[in-house]
Amino acid sequence: MNLAALLTSAGINIAVCVILFSLYSVLRKQPCNVNVYFGRTVSITKRRSDPFCLERFVPSASWLVKAWRTREDDLLAVGGLDSVVFIRMVIFSLRIFSIAAVICVFIVLPVNYHGQTTNHPGIPEESLEVFTILNVQEGSKWLWTHCLALYIITASACILLYFEYKHITRLRLAYITGSSLSPSHFTLVVRAIPWSPEESYSDSVRKFFTKYHASSYLSHQMVYRVGKVQKLMSNAGRMCKILRDVSVEQTHTPDLFHCGMCGGATDSLKILATDSESVKGKSSLIDNSLGGRKKVCAAAFVFFKTRYAAVVTSKVLQSSNPMHWVTDMAPEPNDVYWSNLWIPYGQLWIRKIATLLATIAFMLVFLIPVTFVQGMTALKSLEKKFPALRGLLKKKFMSQVITGYLPSVVLILAFYVVPPVMMLFSTVEGWISRSQRKKSACFKVLYFTIWNVFFVNVFTGSVISQLSVFSSVKDIPGQLANAVPAQAKFFMTYVLSSGWASLACELMQIYPLLCNYIRRFILLKEGYNDTLSFPYHTEIPRVLLFGFIGFTCSILVPLILPFLLVYFVLAYFIYRNQILNVYIAEYESGGQFWPMIHNTVIISLLMMQIIALGVFGLRRTPIASGFTIPLLIFTLLFNEYCRQQFKPVFKNHVAEILIDMDQKDEQSGRMEEAYQQLHSAYCQAPITPDDSCSSGGSTRHEGDIVPDPENAKPPGEEPSQINPSWNVTFDGAESRKI
Numbered sequence: 065m066n067l068a069a070l071l072t073s074a075g076i077n078i079a080v081c082v083i084l085f086s087l088y089s090v091l092r093k094q095p096c097n098v099n100v101y102f103g104r105t106v107s108i109t110k111r112r113s114d115p116f117c118l119e120r121f122v123p124s125a126s127w128l129v130k131a132w133r134t135r136e137d138d139l140l141a142v143g144g145l146d147s148v149v150f151i152r153m154v155i156f157s158l159r160i161f162s163i164a165a166v167i168c169v170f171i172v173l174p175v176n177y178h179g180q181t182t183n184h185p186g187i188p189e190e191s192l193e194v195f196t197i198l199n200v201q202e203g204s205k206w207l208w209t210h211c212l213a214l215y216i217i218t219a220s221a222c223i224l225l226y227f228e229y230k231h232i233t234r235l236r237l238a239y240i241t242g243s244s245l246s247p248s249h250f251t252l253v254v255r256a257i258p259w260s261p262e263e264s265y266s267d268s269v270r271k272f273f274t275k276y277h278a279s280s281y282l283s284h285q286m287v288y289r290v291g292k293v294q295k296l297m298s299n300a301g302r303m304c305k306i307l308r309d310v311s312v313e314q315t316h317t318p319d320l321f322h323c324g325m326c327g328g329a330t331d332s333l334k335i336l337a338t339d340s341e342s343v344k345g346k347s348s349l350i351d352n353s354l355g356g357r358k359k360v361c362a363a364a365f366v367f368f369k370t371r372y373a374a375v376v377t378s379k380v381l382q383s384s385n386p387m388h389w390v391t392d393m394a395p396e397p398n399d400v401y402w403s404n405l406w407i408p409y410g411q412l413w414i415r416k417i418a419t420l421l422a423t424i425a426f427m428l429v430f431l432i433p434v435t436f437v438q439g440m441t442a443l444k445s446l447e448k449k450f451p452a453l454r455g456l457l458k459k460k461f462m463s464q465v466i467t468g469y470l471p472s473v474v475l476i477l478a479f480y481v482v483p484p485v486m487m488l489f490s491t492v493e494g495w496i497s498r499s500q501r502k503k504s505a506c507f508k509v510l511y512f513t514i515w516n517v518f519f520v521n522v523f524t525g526s527v528i529s530q531l532s533v534f535s536s537v538k539d540i541p542g543q544l545a546n547a548v549p550a551q552a553k554f555f556m557t558y559v560l561s562s563g564w565a566s567l568a569c570e571l572m573q574i575y576p577l578l579c580n581y582i583r584r585f586i587l588l589k590e591g592y593n594d595t596l597s598f599p600y601h602t603e604i605p606r607v608l609l610f611g612f613i614g615f616t617c618s619i620l621v622p623l624i625l626p627f628l629l630v631y632f633v634l635a636y637f638i639y640r641n642q643i644l645n646v647y648i649a650e651y652e653s654g655g656q657f658w659p660m661i662h663n664t665v666i667i668s669l670l671m672m673q674i675i676a677l678g679v680f681g682l683r684r685t686p687i688a689s690g691f692t693i694p695l696l697i698f699t700l701l702f703n704e705y706c707r708q709q710f711k712p713v714f715k716n717h718v719a720e721i722l723i724d725m726d727q728k729d730e731q732s733g734r735m736e737e738a739y740q741q742l743h744s745a746y747c748q749a750p751i752t753p754d755d756s757c758s759s760g761g762s763t764r765h766e767g768d769i770v771p772d773p774e775n776a777k778p779p780g781e782e783p784s785q786i787n788p789s790w791n792v793t794f795d796g797a798e799s800r801k802i
Contacts, residue, residue: 067192070556074627077560081634084568086123091577093120096584099593100576104142104648106593131640143643144652145239146499147598149232153661154639156228157611158632163220164614165629167213168622175206176622192556195623196549203684210619211688214676217618218669218695222702225665229658233710236655237721244725245738247745249371250282251394252378253496256409257362258388269364272389276382280373282739285746287363289406361406365394367742369735371722393717395497397745399651404494404501412494419489423508426485427515433478434520471554475517476562483509483602499653502601507660510605514612521554522547545620545678552621555613559624563610563631570603571638573646598647604657607635608664615668616675659714666703670696 092101099106140148179200193199200207243249257265266286273281368374375393382389390409394400407415483505490504522544580592614628673696680689729735 067195070192070553073557073560077564081564081568084572088571089123089125089127090121091572092127097577097580100573100580102645103576103594103596104645127641128637131637131644134640134644139640139643140235142649143598143647144649145235145655146600146652146657147643147647147649148235149655149658149661150598150600150604151636151640151643152228152232153604153607153658154632154635156224156665157607157614158629158636159224160217160221161611161614161618161625161628161632164213164217164618165622165625167216168618168625171209172213172619173622175209176200179204179206192553192621192623193549195621196552197620197679197683198546198549200683202682207680207683207685207688210676211680211691213619214673214692215695217615218673218699221615221665221669222699225662226702226706229662229706229710232655232658233713236713237718239654240718241721241725244729245734245741246396247738247742248394248396248399249722249725250368250374250738250742251746252366252368252374252391253363253394253405254284254366254389254391255363255405256388256390257364259362265360265362265364269366272382273366277368277373277377280368280370280377282367282369283743284367285365285743287361287365287402287405288748289359289361362408363405365746366391367739369739370726371717372719372726375717375719375722392496394746395499396651399497399499399653400746401491401496401498401501402748404491404496407494415492415494419493423486423489423512427512430478430482430512430516431520433475434516471557473561475558476566479513479562482512483599486512487601498651499656503653503656503660505601506604506657509601510608510660510664513605513609517558517609518612518616522551543678544675545682548616548675549620552617552624555617555621556624556627559610559613559627559631562606563627564634566606567631567634567638570642595648595650596646597650598643600657603639604661608661611665612668612671615665615672618672619676620679656714659711662706663703666699669699673699 088101091097136148136151139151173195176195176197176199179197197210254269257268259265260268263271266284269284269286273284368377378391378393380391382391387410486508487501487505489508490501493501493504495501495504576592576594576596583589583592610628610631614625617624673692677689677692677696680686680692726735729738
């Protein structure tokens with residue numbers, strides 16, 4: 065592949081990005097697309113339609129200015145700590161690759177280009193290998209520039225990484241102290257409760273914690289398996305919220321004509337009353353189903369009097385049998401993944417092994433499209449396998465598009481299957497919080513993409529075709545040193561296609577936009593109104609993958625760095641815009657993604673140094689190879705220092721902070737306020753009595769129904785029927801009786 069083919073691919077992607085950016089700047093101004101491009105704002109307050117004006121149809125860059133001026137505190141208030149961690153990852157990448165681009169493009173790239181004494185035919189006709197380290201002669205003294213660049217990039221990355229880790233650790237501590245009345249601080253999840261034929265699960269929990277944690281135990285709440293009934297109740301709650309919003313917007317209009325469109329007095333209170341009657345009937349059905357179907361599970365939320373007591377209890381082994389009375393700190397109420405709380409604790413280790421095997425099998429199956437993509441990058445291979453394409457491939461422009469642009473597009477389309485599959489695997493694993501499930505899926509997608517996009521492409525494209533297999537482990541750095549520069553053309557086109565184009569598609573929100581138009585203009589219904597949470601499990605792996613490619617290719621293929629730099633600049637503006645306007649922070653992990661990001665950067669640095677070690681060995685510069693080994697040791701020591709200095713804050717709770725918070729709340733009298741929120745916070749559905757409440761010594765609140773503990777039976781036995789008349793509290797509405 066020559067430079068002209070790379071420029072062809074770059075031109076196609078630039079054209080796609082310019083078109084999509086222009087469309088976005090126009091479509092975002094249209095009132096019918098408000099729910100698509102301002103979903104977060106609409107969910108908070110109703111956005112009024114702007115009057116018709118020609119300015120709505122003129123592309124503008126106002127969204128870029130707003131994204132640039134937004135402060136980190138504003139992002140923290142809008143998207144939570146996880147969104148700030150994500151943006152800090154992008155900022156770190158932008159800084160380190162700006163340094164790498166300056167060093168490698170202006171120093172290393174000229175050395176690579178003039179490494180051989182042969183005459184150059186001209187820049188457009190040059191092969192990309194001329195710009196790689198493979199063009200430098202063996203034993204050349206100019207290889208010291210690569211060693212110097214390696215030291216500068218490593219030192220800069222470690223310094224920037226240290227300050228980012230320190231800053232995010234400070235933000236996490238502020239996040240813990242800022243959520244002073246969070247119910248999760250006082251709550252444990254207890255699973256694997258032993259079944260006793262003589263007493264209910266609720267009695268067992270009360271008896272156990274009253275006996276062994278009498279001084280700190282407050283009350284508890286059982287978890288019930290309500291199945292499909294819970295979804296019906298959630299839908300009913302959503303419908304009632306919509307009816308309430310409609311009642312606020314409706315106004316009394318005069319009787320103009322006697323027709324349904326514009327005549328007749330419309331009283332919003334009458335509409336709400338009529339619709340409430342239908343909700344009343346559905347609620348009765350739901351209640352009847354609930355009484356007949358719900359079953360208590362061997363899991364419960366246990367509430368404690370202080371935060372410190374809850375943390376200490378969660379860290380202690382509760383029973384001599386480790387498979388009984390398993391305790392963990394409870395997730396935030398909005399973060400609970402209720403379905404997995406019903407999974408028996410003894411199944412979890414089996415599920416994790418099964419998902420690990422399934423992930424490995426999926427990675428092996430995915431070798432098929434990756435190998436196919438590598439076959440597309442070789443023009444001679446395509447002519448042999450598809451003789452009918454010989455005439456088409458002889459055309460210069462078509463051969464450049466097919467070998468330079470299509471392979472990365474095919475791989476991108478194949479990768480759309482990966483995040484949903486990994487999310488399914490993470491769900492099957494049994495995580496009890498949505499943030500843990502998304503973090504697990506993020507981890508799987510990250511290493512899946514690094515393996516398939518980087519290693520498998522390198523091996524299938526170069527090593528297997530040229531050297532078949534590694535002769536020994538010590539040859540791996542040398543093989544990678546030859547293979548990675550040889551695959552430079554694929555990595556560059558992948559950054560263009562999967563990087564630039566994917567950001568443009570993320571900005572456009574193509575799927576919600578199509579759904580919105582189909583619902584409005586074909587189905588004649590209300591527009592797209594689904595709330596979206598930030599897809600960390602797809603976007604974090606993508607950004608880290610490009611960082612991995614950037615580190616490993618920086619001194620080998622410096623030409624890739626300007627393309628990566630453009631990607632991170634676009635990512636900075638686009639992701640900030642999406643966090644401000646589109647995505648809703650329904651829950652968060654409190655910055656738990658950062659340790660994974662830090663570890664991936666360290667792995668990228670080590671891989672860069674190992675490949676450089678192989679390069680210097682192949683180019684017969686043993687002194688440069690010797691200077692690379694201390695760099696490996698320094699990187700490992702730096703990682704260990706960060707692990708000891710910062711990582712414990714992300715794994716454990718700080719006793720000093722929790723005790724201070726407990727003392728302040730007790731002195732100010734806010735502790736009783738925290739106690740009153742506990743039972744209502746961990747409800748299994750928005751419209752439900754607190755049928756999962758089975759408290760020991762707790763206070764009942766309006767809207768709560770506490771079932772008799774005697775009726776809480778082990779699985780397989782039916783609980784008693786609950787009175788079908790419920791006191792229900794809607795979101796933002798006063799309590800009423802259905």
